[in-house]
Amino acid sequence: MKLASVNVDLDEIPNYFAIHGLTPAGPAMSAVYDRAVARMVDWASAMKLPLTLFTVASDLSRAENRRVIADAARRGHEIASHTLDHRYDLVRLSYADICTQIDDAASLIHAVTGERPRGFRAPGYTFSDEIARVLLETGHAYDSSVFGCPAYYMAKALVMASYSLIGRKSHSIMGEPEVLLAPRTPYRLGTPYWREGQGIPEFPIQVTPRIRMPIIGTNVTLWGEKFARRAAASCADDALFNFELHGIDFLDADDDLEALRAHQPDVRVPRAKKLSALSAVVEELRGQGRSFVRLDEVEARLFP
Numbered sequence: 271m272k273l274a275s276v277n278v279d280l281d282e283i284p285n286y287f288a289i290h291g292l293t294p295a296g297p298a299m300s301a302v303y304d305r306a307v308a309r310m311v312d313w314a315s316a317m318k319l320p321l322t323l324f325t326v327a328s329d330l331s332r333a334e335n336r337r338v339i340a341d342a343a344r345r346g347h348e349i350a351s352h353t354l355d356h357r358y359d360l361v362r363l364s365y366a367d368i369c370t371q372i373d374d375a376a377s378l379i380h381a382v383t384g385e386r387p388r389g390f391r392a393p394g395y396t397f398s399d400e401i402a403r404v405l406l407e408t409g410h411a412y413d414s415s416v417f418g419c420p421a422y423y424m425a426k427a428l429v430m431a432s433y434s435l436i437g438r439k440s441h442s443i444m445g446e447p448e449v450l451l452a453p454r455t456p457y458r459l460g461t462p463y464w465r466e467g468q469g470i471p472e473f474p475i476q477v478t479p480r481i482r483m484p485i486i487g488t489n490v491t492l493w494g495e496k497f498a499r500r501a502a503a504s505c506a507d508d509a510l511f512n513f514e515l516h517g518i519d520f521l522d523a524d525d526d527l528e529a530l531r532a533h534q535p536d537v538r539v540p541r542a543k544k545l546s547a548l549s550a551v552v553e554e555l556r557g558q559g560r561s562f563v564r565l566d567e568v569e570a571r572l573f574p
């Protein structure tokens with residue numbers, strides 16, 4: 271049986287301000303936890319699918335956020351780790367600091383859900399062999415950070431180069447281009463991590479065969495229903511469709527995100543239109559005979 275997973279990175283709004291070198295301020299700073307999570311959980315229950323939520327553990331210092339996550343876990347969604355502080359420069363930190371970012375996140379998530387997270391995703395999709403080692407040492411069962419997508423890599427390089435030209439500091443960093451050589455379907459991490467090996471399972475972010483166009487929430491919501499369906503159809507032979515979304519995919523400019531409008535075209539798309547594009551992908555994947563499962567269940571089924 272072919273599988274599909276819908277997983278959401280709960281990057282809170284200040285992260286987006288940091289990417290664009292803006293000072294985080296305004297009423298929307300907790301919009302992901304205050305608004306987006308409830309909307310995505312309602313959407314998931316309407317679409318009858320479980321979610322995997324990649325949670326930035328320091329966000330759990332806020333009592334409202336702890337309630338939101340505990341409630342999502344009770345409703346059957348998986349709570350996975352998106353590190354302690356969402357440091358875009360995680361790969362450049364010392365071994366001890368990487369351990370803190372990963373192990374403390376696991377403890378904080380455990381305190382809220384009663385379970386240590388099994389899954390991990392690095393901020394900004396930048397990964398390293400050292401991170402893989404720490405994941406193994408801290409009992410994580412799978413990773414889902416590898417994003418072997420030339421278009422994304424080029425776009426990110428272009429944005430960062432133009433920001434540095436105009437003297438604006440982005441907190442985002444470039445990963446290694448070798449990640450573009452990684453398999454595009456599930457594999458065990460090797461050394462280096464973009465080669466197949468004996469490590470924990472890796473579930474790469476979904477890209478299309480051959481040209482490796484990314485099928486992630488940001489693109490799908492910009493494309494609209496028809497094109498999104500066609501992109502998903504091109505992946506019909508994959509054992510897993512790993513559909514990565516972000517909390518911001520469930521928000522729009524009306525959620526006090528005016529400041530991001532100029533920097534992120536996805537923020538300009540009305541929420542209802544985003545939801546219909548996401549739902550169209552889910553319907554296309556159901557038409558391919560896929561069952562929707564959490565990523566921890568993907569791990570159990572594909573790597574028994």
Ligand SMILES: [Zn+2]
Nearest residue numbers: 279281393394
């Ligand atoms: Zn993130």
